[in-house]
Amino acid sequence: MTGRDRGPYAKGVARREEILAVALEVIAQNGCRKASSREIARRVGLSQAGLMHYFGSREELYEAVLRARDERDNETYYLPNPSFEGFLALIAHNAEVPGLVQLYVEYSAEATIHGHPSREFFLRRYDWVRGMLVTSIVNAQEHGEMGPAVDVGAAVDLLIAAADGLQVQWALDHSVDITGQLTGLWQLICRSSWRSLPG
Amino acid sequence: MTGRDRGPYAKGVARREEILAVALEVIAQNGCRKASSREIARRVGLSQAGLMHYFGSREELYEAVLRARDERDNETYYLPNPSFEGFLALIAHNAEVPGLVQLYVEYSAEATIHGHPSREFFLRRYDWVRGMLVTSIVNAQEHGEMGPAVDVGAAVDLLIAAADGLQVQWALDHSVDITGQLTGLWQLICRSSWRSLPG
Numbered sequence: 001m002t003g004r005d006r007g008p009y010a011k012g013v014a015r016r017e018e019i020l021a022v023a024l025e026v027i028a029q030n031g032c033r034k035a036s037s038r039e040i041a042r043r044v045g046l047s048q049a050g051l052m053h054y055f056g057s058r059e060e061l062y063e064a065v066l067r068a069r070d071e072r073d074n075e076t077y078y079l080p081n082p083s084f085e086g087f088l089a090l091i092a093h094n095a096e097v098p099g100l101v102q103l104y105v106e107y108s109a110e111a112t113i114h115g116h117p118s119r120e121f122f123l124r125r126y127d128w129v130r131g132m133l134v135t136s137i138v139n140a141q142e143h144g145e146m147g148p149a150v151d152v153g154a155a156v157d158l159l160i161a162a163a164d165g166l167q168v169q170w171a172l173d174h175s176v177d178i179t180g181q182l183t184g185l186w187q188l189i190c191r192s193s194w195r196s197l198p199g
Numbered sequence: 200m201t202g203r204d205r206g207p208y209a210k211g212v213a214r215r216e217e218i219l220a221v222a223l224e225v226i227a228q229n230g231c232r233k234a235s236s237r238e239i240a241r242r243v244g245l246s247q248a249g250l251m252h253y254f255g256s257r258e259e260l261y262e263a264v265l266r267a268r269d270e271r272d273n274e275t276y277y278l279p280n281p282s283f284e285g286f287l288a289l290i291a292h293n294a295e296v297p298g299l300v301q302l303y304v305e306y307s308a309e310a311t312i313h314g315h316p317s318r319e320f321f322l323r324r325y326d327w328v329r330g331m332l333v334t335s336i337v338n339a340q341e342h343g344e345m346g347p348a349v350d351v352g353a354a355v356d357l358l359i360a361a362a363d364g365l366q367v368q369w370a371l372d373h374s375v376d377i378t379g380q381l382t383g384l385w386q387l388i389c390r391s392s393w394r395s396l397p398g
Contacts, residue, residue: 106311106312109305112304113301123371123372126371154380161361166356166360168307168363169359171308171312172311173322188388192390
């Protein structure tokens with residue numbers, strides 16, 4: 001605790017938090033279209049230029065929202081020891097924060113374009129999720145839930161792809177059972193993991 | 200062949216085709232951001248208002264691009280009898296048209312937002328792909344490539360989700376092996392299909 005925490009710096013942090021909270025709300029309704037940053041600015045009583053004082057760009061704002069979410073989710077669902085159950089629990093929790101799912105679906109797609117400022121963020125984010133799922137598979141193998149015959153890298157990329165694709169389907173139709181489908185895929189991988197590897 | 204085909208109507212059709220072709224090129228570079236429709240208008244020598252004479256809105260233009268692509272792909276890869284091989288061949292072909300993949304990735308994500316004008320288009324499009332993959336699975340079962348113990352609806356949604364998610368990964372990193380991964384998922388489903396259904 002330093003003097004700064006009660007000073008103008010702390011006020012700036014609080015304001016940033018307020019903007020992040022409002023951003024989630026607006027994104028839940030409108031997605032992350034250009035119009036939304038105008039709406040966020042309006043609701044927190046700032047001009048768009050004023051909003052950019054706290055977040056240098058629309059892209060920085062969205063990254064900050066997703067980063068804050070990942071840090072919280074990492075603590076809640078993955079630490080200290082990542083497991084597939086934790087991954088599923090996180091995905092079940094997502095149904096309660098549709099705005100974040102919407103932001104992730106829209107912004108991760110937008111960021112794939114060459115030269116996008118958040119391309120690096122998502123590449124690093126994939127690496128993080130990959131690492132977490134690799135550990136989950138190794139743990140499942142140690143506990144005897146999964147056998148040795150698994151191409152871990154391929155399995156992990158497939159699980160992430162299925163989770164991403166199912167989130168798009170869910171965003172269109174909330175009756176899509178993401179956790180049920182991912183459990184099914186996990187079981188397919190588990191069953192197949194006791195066979196001898198081909199070749 | 201009617202008189203109209205050589206008249207102003209045919210010119211309008213040709214102009215629309217020209218705009219569609221330019222749209223693909225621009226989208227390959229910039230994705231389907233708002234700025235792109237300005238760029239498309241510029242390249243075909245029209246004002247944005249002029250462009251909207253041919254396509255009533257940015258959304259209508261993107262839907263027209265994706266619809267034209269689906270009609271062509273349906274004839275080339277699915278008719279007369281859909282199969283998983285056809286699905287894979289289409290996906291392999293996608294690597295040659297990264298602009299279309301980019302448009303699909305970005306626009307299908309954007310369209311999930313409640314009230315989006317293309318939401319219905321994508322819901323119908325999912326139904327179409329679903330129907331095609333259901334037939335592919337039934338065909339594979341008839342040929343003995345797949346056994347009877349398959350939850351066809353779940354398998355189809357999982358294949359679509361994996362294809363969609365892998366396309367996002369591929370858009371970020373072209374070394375991602377989409378067809379290899381989907382073949383792996385198909386084989387997991389095939390292997391599991393000879394077990395008795397649980398319960």
